[in-house]
Amino acid sequence: MEKGGMTEKLAALLLAHRGEYLSGEAISRSLGVTRAAVWKGMDRLRSEGWQVDSATNRGYRLAGAPDLLTAPLVEAFLPGPREAPVLCYGELDSTNLQGQRLALEGAKSGTVVLADRQTSGAGRMGRDFYSPGGVGIYLSYLLAPRCGGERLSLLTSCAGLAVCGAIRRTTGLEPAIKWPNDIILEGKKACGILTKLLSDGEDGSIAWAVIGIGVNVAHRSFPPQLEDKAISLKMAGGEVPRARLAAEIIAGLDEIFSGSGWQEGDPALLEELRWLSCTLGRRVTVISPAGEEEGEALDIAPDGGLVVRFGNGTRTVSSGEVSVRGLLGYL
Numbered sequence: 001m002e003k004g005g006m007t008e009k010l011a012a013l014l015l016a017h018r019g020e021y022l023s024g025e026a027i028s029r030s031l032g033v034t035r036a037a038v039w040k041g042m043d044r045l046r047s048e049g050w051q052v053d054s055a056t057n058r059g060y061r062l063a064g065a066p067d068l069l070t071a072p073l074v075e076a077f078l079p080g081p082r083e084a085p086v087l088c089y090g091e092l093d094s095t096n097l098q099g100q101r102l103a104l105e106g107a108k109s110g111t112v113v114l115a116d117r118q119t120s121g122a123g124r125m126g127r128d129f130y131s132p133g134g135v136g137i138y139l140s141y142l143l144a145p146r147c148g149g150e151r152l153s154l155l156t157s158c159a160g161l162a163v164c165g166a167i168r169r170t171t172g173l174e175p176a177i178k179w180p181n182d183i184i185l186e187g188k189k190a191c192g193i194l195t196k197l198l199s200d201g202e203d204g205s206i207a208w209a210v211i212g213i214g215v216n217v218a219h220r221s222f223p224p225q226l227e228d229k230a231i232s233l234k235m236a237g238g239e240v241p242r243a244r245l246a247a248e249i250i251a252g253l254d255e256i257f258s259g260s261g262w263q264e265g266d267p268a269l270l271e272e273l274r275w276l277s278c279t280l281g282r283r284v285t286v287i288s289p290a291g292e293e294e295g296e297a298l299d300i301a302p303d304g305g306l307v308v309r310f311g312n313g314t315r316t317v318s319s320g321e322v323s324v325r326g327l328l329g330y331l
Helices: 006-016 024-031 035-047 071-077 095-104 155-171 242-257 267-276
Strands: 051-055 059-064 086-092 112-118 136-143 176-178 182-185 188-199 206-216 283-288 291-300 306-310 313-317 321-324
Touching (some): 006 024, 006 059, 024 035, 024 059, 035 051, 071 086, 071 242, 095 136, 095 188, 095 206, 136 242, 155 176, 155 267, 176 267, 267 291
Antiparallel strands (some): 112 136, 136 206, 176 182, 182 188, 188 206, 283 321, 291 306
16 A cells, blocks of 8 residues: 555545445545545555445445554554654564664654564574565664663563553453563463663663564464464464554553653562563573573563572572573573
8 A cells, every 4th residue: 555645535434434334425525535436446455455344425434454554554543642753664674673763863752663574583592584575564662761781671571561561452362471572372472572771872871762562463384493483463363464463562661661661660560560571480491692591480580680599599580581481492
């Protein structure tokens, strides 16, 4: 669909009046085009997979939309207008890389970058993130926190809260969070979150946080190397249009990051993180440059770190890789 073109304008108008009939005359007046242009535009929408009903003396009504990620579709599901834009791309190297480029160009805090497909999607520890087209949500949220790095430990975990809430509301599924950045369904990974920080060269404060979120939505299968580790919402029994889920995630992020609780260790946020955790109370292996160490995950610390009891005492883990027994193929 050509951005800013006739079909996109028609789609946005139909979405804004979902369930209602709009007369051809009303549409032509609203868009400043002829009735013939409206008729041709509706045919073009139908050819792209939109289900548009038409009835004599009533006009046109949207009966169903294709599973696309376009700005009009996503914005139609948002609770209201946003100051920052939602930018949708058919293909990107990485939404996080694009987000970093936009941040350096002076983007507005709250800007969202969405792609249908990534060619260089990245996860933690330099791993590739499987990002085929038509089945996933690949989203980056740009946040200008303007604070020191020590206040950002909860950021990725709070983004996980927004994703879990969106999945619950749209599918009825009950996801959990594997500390600090994986969303888990049925013991497998349904979503990964990767945050990149850009600092201010003058005062050392964090100028930008680019929060990358990749959700497996409609995959029917995964490559052999991921079969025992990855799952999609569809495979877990959850059906949801990607545009609706993306909008719910964006709304959740807007709500969490509009306040200061995520920086201050709000007890309510911490309690929700503990409730959603599938890490606490389980045996874990912490992998760091110093080596591997086994222990038991006890709690989420006020700064978002993982409190672990090791053989030589209890301490808080703030970074590194944490494997949890029984999850993602770790036995």
